Amino acid sequence: MRLLDKIDSPTDLKSLNESDLTVLAEELRQEMIDIISVNGGHLASNLGVVELTLALHRVFDTPTDKIIWDVGHQAYVHKILTGRKDAFKTIRQFHGLAGFPKREESEYDCFDTGHASTSISAALGFAKARDIKKENYHVVAVIGDGAMSGGMAYEAMNHAGNSDSNLIIVLNDNEMFISQNVGAMSSYLNKIRTDPSYDRRKKDVQKFIRNIPCIGSSMAKAAGRAKDGIKYFLVPGLLFEELGLTYLGPINGHDIAALEKVLHQAKQKKGPVLVHIKTCKGNGYEPAKQSPDIFHGVGPFSKETGEMVKKNAPPTYTEVFGRTICELAEEDNRIVAVTAAMGSGTGLNNFGQNYPERFFDVGIAEPHAVTFAAALALEGLKPVVSMYSTFYQRAYDQVLHDVCLQNAKVVFAVDRAGVVGEDGKTHHGIFDISFFRTIPNLTLMAPKDENELKHMIHTALTLDNPVAVRYPRSAGVGVKIDKEFETLPKGKAELLREGQDITLIGFGPVVNFCMEAAKQLESEGIQAGVINLRFINPIDREMVTAEVQKTGRLVTVEDHILAGGMGSAVLEVLEEEGIQGTAVERIGYDDYVEHGAIPLLHQDCGLTIEHIVSVSRELMKNRC
Numbered sequence: 001m002r003l004l005d006k007i008d009s010p011t012d013l014k015s016l017n018e019s020d021l022t023v024l025a026e027e028l029r030q031e032m033i034d035i036i037s038v039n040g041g042h043l044a045s046n047l048g049v050v051e052l053t054l055a056l057h058r059v060f061d062t063p064t065d066k067i068i069w070d071v072g073h074q075a076y077v078h079k080i081l082t083g084r085k086d087a088f089k090t091i092r093q094f095h096g097l098a099g100f101p102k103r104e105e106s107e108y109d110c111f112d113t114g115h116a117s118t119s120i121s122a123a124l125g126f127a128k129a130r131d132i133k134k135e136n137y138h139v140v141a142v143i144g145d146g147a148m149s150g151g152m153a154y155e156a157m158n159h160a161g162n163s164d165s166n167l168i169i170v171l172n173d174n175e176m177f178i179s180q181n182v183g184a185m186s187s188y189l190n191k192i193r194t195d196p197s198y199d200r201r202k203k204d205v206q207k208f209i210r211n212i213p214c215i216g217s218s219m220a221k222a223a224g225r226a227k228d229g230i231k232y233f234l235v236p237g238l239l240f241e242e243l244g245l246t247y248l249g250p251i252n253g254h255d256i257a258a259l260e261k262v263l264h265q266a267k268q269k270k271g272p273v274l275v276h277i278k279t280c281k282g283n284g285y286e287p288a289k290q291s292p293d294i295f296h297g298v299g300p301f302s303k304e305t306g307e308m309v310k311k312n313a314p315p316t317y318t319e320v321f322g323r324t325i326c327e328l329a330e331e332d333n334r335i336v337a338v339t340a341a342m343g344s345g346t347g348l349n350n351f352g353q354n355y356p357e358r359f360f361d362v363g364i365a366e367p368h369a370v371t372f373a374a375a376l377a378l379e380g381l382k383p384v385v386s387m388y389s390t391f392y393q394r395a396y397d398q399v400l401h402d403v404c405l406q407n408a409k410v411v412f413a414v415d416r417a418g419v420v421g422e423d424g425k426t427h428h429g430i431f432d433i434s435f436f437r438t439i440p441n442l443t444l445m446a447p448k449d450e451n452e453l454k455h456m457i458h459t460a461l462t463l464d465n466p467v468a469v470r471y472p473r474s475a476g477v478g479v480k481i482d483k484e485f486e487t488l489p490k491g492k493a494e495l496l497r498e499g500q501d502i503t504l505i506g507f508g509p510v511v512n513f514c515m516e517a518a519k520q521l522e523s524e525g526i527q528a529g530v531i532n533l534r535f536i537n538p539i540d541r542e543m544v545t546a547e548v549q550k551t552g553r554l555v556t557v558e559d560h561i562l563a564g565g566m567g568s569a570v571l572e573v574l575e576e577e578g579i580q581g582t583a584v585e586r587i588g589y590d591d592y593v594e595h596g597a598i599p600l601l602h603q604d605c606g607l608t609i610e611h612i613v614s615v616s617r618e619l620m621k622n623r624c
């Protein structure tokens, strides 16, 4: 029997000795490798926090004490140790455990997460609530060095550092975001990590002060004399100290005894404390340790070799975007690419390698990425911002206020639009049509296939206004990709099929579902027309009104929430054009969508050919 089999809650951890803990850590790693190699998931980050999670659950009294996991992709060990060991085999599967902390799943998950850099704000909120209610418990935020690059983390530290509430922030520094770490904060952490010696630090600080024009040399002398100056030379993590946090560390995050010691120390401190730990992403599994980027979020793989299970599928939309942007950049040196810590996920790796001076990975800083791009555009460059739909939610004001209001010609590549599968509710890109389409000046496009994506990216760069192009996280439909670029007429839809009985309108690859449904309906004697809408804002009023007037029946299909989506946009057109009496059915989502394989989610929400057919049949009955 494994030791792990005897652990049903964190209480069972408290009596373990050092050698038990070493065995348990190994068993936890094996359990995760066994299951993630089948289900896929965020393996490398979880392998890196095994000892930290054990130490946290031994030192703190959860669920009374609260642990808030930033992003939450590293909470698998926490889930296993908090009563979800048997369910762990279902992680990320439809109706199974979620890949991120979920309050509805366990009392040990005190805050739902998925998006980065929220943990310190949430932790401070809990701490303040505790203080106001005169309760007594500890609050711990666990944040990675990547999540620490996000603006919210600084907003929260700015607030926390000026407050006397007890709060512990564990900074899990593994020198990796999804890809290699970026930014000045990473360089600063690296300095603390690798340069703990007093002498070197002292010289660095003195040199820095001396180099301040005019007053530098006298300041250096004064700083050396002053009591506060001594702190400058002796305290690692000075930046955090200066923000009002007590800095403890750096500590080896794979040494449970050292971790427990520093966490006990942190518990005794008053006010906000930052515990800096160093870990290795992928620790304990060589393939993940060697390639933490590949094993950040993986699909099924061979646990013996670490090789990914290969799929015979057409290129993904992401891959086609990546190739297209490189082709276009070859011809036009004004094209620059901006991403927020998602270079590999959005297919920009080759662009970054080929054009390093035109590639900007700004870290987990979506609002900054967008405003930064606005200024690049105003100076005549052609910025293409490439991020996931769900993360654009962070940058809504920047899209509206900094880009569109001044008509800056930025292209937004909106990857992972539609349901994304196993990441679930926090990551589905099902709100972007609603929030982009209401913004004046912004043209929104969605391709029906990967070839059209190529033309849309090209077209977007020819337009005189900001443009967003949304496309999903999936393989393309397998069409041939044209060599030459085609400029699509702005605001014009494509009539793929004529039909007298009913009009099906799709936006994005769901157009292919509409085409299949139309074929099936034809075999039943129903003639369905199919419109590939291509553009919203401007929408093709002429085609939409002509077709709908002809058939009097309309089905809209979108991989998006219904409220404010494409179907709503079409209904607005019908209302504005005075077209009445149309029998309408809109297919899309009406709530947050669960996690699970994309086809299962589509099935569950009625985004299928069969559902389009049955809805169309019903509409045929309802109107003569």
Ligand SMILES: Cc1ncc(C[n+]2csc(CCOP(=O)(O)OP(=O)(O)O)c2C)c(N)n1
Binding pocket: 045, 071, 073, 074, 114, 115, 116, 117, 143, 144, 145, 146, 147, 148, 174, 176, 177, 178, 281, 296, 340, 341, 342, 364, 366, 391, 394
């Ligand atoms: C707002 C936001 N942007 C981007 C992401 C995608 N993302 C998830 S994890 C991650 C890297 C996190 O790095 P770090 O916090 O250091 O954790 P590690 O994976 O190294 O353990 C990124 C960019 C996200 N979840 N949220």
Ligand SMILES: CC(=O)[C@@H](O)[C@H](O)COP(=O)(O)O
Binding pocket: 071, 073, 114, 178, 296, 297, 345, 416, 420, 423, 473
């Ligand atoms: C946790 C997180 O936000 C990312 O790691 C995300 O899961 C990546 O998703 P993709 O697998 O679609 O790149």
Ligand SMILES: [Mg+2]
Binding pocket: 144, 145, 146, 172, 173, 174, 175, 176, 177
């Ligand atoms: Mg990291």
